[in-house]
Amino acid sequence: MTLFRGSFLDTPDNPFSGGALRADSDHALLVEDGVITARGPYAELRGCHPGEEVLDLTGGLVLPGFVDTHVHFPQARVIGALGLPLLDWLERCALPEEARMAERSYAATVAADFVRGLASAGTTSALVFGAHFSPAVDALFTEAARVGLRVTSGLVVSDRRLRPELHTTPERAHGESLALAARWHGVGRSRYAVIPRFSLSCSDELLAACAAVVDEVPGAMVTSHVNENPREISAVGQLFEGSSYVETYARNGLVGPSTVLAHNVHPTDPELRLLAELDAGVAHCPTSNAALGSGLFPMARHLARGVRVALGSDVGAGTGFSLLKEGLQAYFGQQLLGELGHPLTAAHLLHLATAAGAEALGTADQVGDLSVGKRFDAQWLCPAEGSALEVGLAHAEEPAEALARAFALGTPADVRAVWVDGDLMDPGRADKEPDEPLAAVAG
Numbered sequence: 001m002t003l004f005r006g007s008f009l010d011t012p013d014n015p016f017s018g019g020a021l022r023a024d025s026d027h028a029l030l031v032e033d034g035v036i037t038a039r040g041p042y043a044e045l046r047g048c049h050p051g052e053e054v055l056d057l058t059g060g061l062v063l064p065g066f067v068d069t070h071v072h073f074p075q076a077r078v079i080g081a082l083g084l085p086l087l088d089w090l091e092r093c094a095l096p097e098e099a100r101m102a103e104r105s106y107a108a109t110v111a112a113d114f115v116r117g118l119a120s121a122g123t124t125s126a127l128v129f130g131a132h133f134s135p136a137v138d139a140l141f142t143e144a145a146r147v148g149l150r151v152t153s154g155l156v157v158s159d160r161r162l163r164p165e166l167h168t169t170p171e172r173a174h175g176e177s178l179a180l181a182a183r184w185h186g187v188g189r190s191r192y193a194v195i196p197r198f199s200l201s202c203s204d205e206l207l208a209a210c211a212a213v214v215d216e217v218p219g220a221m222v223t224s225h226v227n228e229n230p231r232e233i234s235a236v237g238q239l240f241e242g243s244s245y246v247e248t249y250a251r252n253g254l255v256g257p258s259t260v261l262a263h264n265v266h267p268t269d270p271e272l273r274l275l276a277e278l279d280a281g282v283a284h285c286p287t288s289n290a291a292l293g294s295g296l297f298p299m300a301r302h303l304a305r306g307v308r309v310a311l312g313s314d315v316g317a318g319t320g321f322s323l324l325k326e327g328l329q330a331y332f333g334q335q336l337l338g339e340l341g342h343p344l345t346a347a348h349l350l351h352l353a354t355a356a357g358a359e360a361l362g363t364a365d366q367v368g369d370l371s372v373g374k375r376f377d378a379q380w381l382c383p384a385e386g387s388a389l390e391v392g393l394a395h396a397e398e399p400a401e402a403l404a405r406a407f408a409l410g411t412p413a414d415v416r417a418v419w420v421d422g423d424l425m426d427p428g429r430a431d432k433e434p435d436e437p438l439a440a441v442a443g
């Protein structure tokens with residue numbers, strides 16, 4: 001057992017339905033076999049457990065681990081290609097790199113960069129777009145398991161309009177998906193996701209093959225893209241004879257409570273109704289939407305219809321792995337929408353980056369906040385002395401102000417340590433970070 005001591009911030013009560021930020025200074029969490037078994041003021045809990053090891057995380061903020069609901073593993077090395085709209089960016093930047101995933105050894109080195117990028121940014125759970133090649137997806141699962149990341153991922157499938165080497169057939173997609181699921185679904189912290197790339201690159205036959213995999217793999221998730229860019233949306237409408245973008249998935253049985261669709265920047269009202277009815281989640285990816293000029297996310301319309309929303313980094317169109325940055329950009333976007341936007345507080349941002357993500361991934365009973373009974377998936381934000389964030393935190397008058405400063409100024413460099421199930425994640429930063437800050441403090 002370990003007593004984690006620090007200032008803990010989380011959102012067990014949804015701020016979008018009236019809940020407040022929970023902020024407890026000089027508190028402690030008792031963690032036993034990865035589960036939080038007690039929580040209270042440090043002095044009190046220490047008194048009850050005088051013999052337990054103490055990990056002192058005072059001097060920063062302890063937050064739940066982030067849950068990234070949309071991120072592409074093969075794009076870890078192409079972040080930052082600015083200045084193109086979606087379809088041109090795919091053709092010129094993303095797809096050439098995705099084709100390189102055919103080589104397993106290359107994919108394995110990218111998987112290491114990718115998992116390290118997520119873990120270093122405080123992300124402990126992720127719904128990941130895999131690659132178009134089975135061995136590359138296998139490499140991703142292998143690396144995530146090595147580092148300890150909770151990963152839900154799978155084979156990305158397409159059978160038209162990308163590049164020939166990225167195309168498959170419904171039969172091959174079905175067989176390869178089942179083989180990967182048999183190897184990884186429910187093994188350790190890994191789960192399988194069925195991933196048609198987007199309707200633009202998937203025939204009805206391929207989408208039906210995806211649905212068959214969902215039927216054959218109980219507990220599998222489904223993820224794809226929707227309504228990102230007007231040119232893309234109109235091309236999908238033409239291919240599917242006027243079906244709405246959401247319908248192209250729904251009519252093939254791919255939209256339900258275990259579905260997360262990324263973007264949805266330009267939904268129609270009937271599409272929002274359908275998503276709410278089928279209880280699907282939407283991954284809002286604000287830096288990607290801004291970088292590709294896709295548009296400003298209509299969060300208020302989603303919330304008004306009861307559509308669940310969480311955050312995704314959408315690396316590599318997104319501009320980095322940090323959900324602090326995505327939270328800030330989400331806030332900017334809603335501000336820029338004026339009266340049509342949903343005003344966001346720091347508590348909203350934390351909720352979107354943690355508990356809302358856990359809900360989207362169907363793991364809210366285990367992670368997303370730091371309540372008794374939850375797994376200890378957490379991150380310690382502890383900025384370097386003299387940094388703008390350190391100054392900001394030192395002079396914050398209340399926890400919500402400190403949290404807002406963390407979103408405004410925080411970067412992966414401020415994430416000192418990350419735990420999953422109470423175990424320290426080690427994404428290979430050991431040579432860069434001294435061990436002393438994490439040394440257990442006796443007494």
Ligand SMILES: [Zn+2]
Nearest residue numbers: 072225262314
């Ligand atoms: Zn994406």
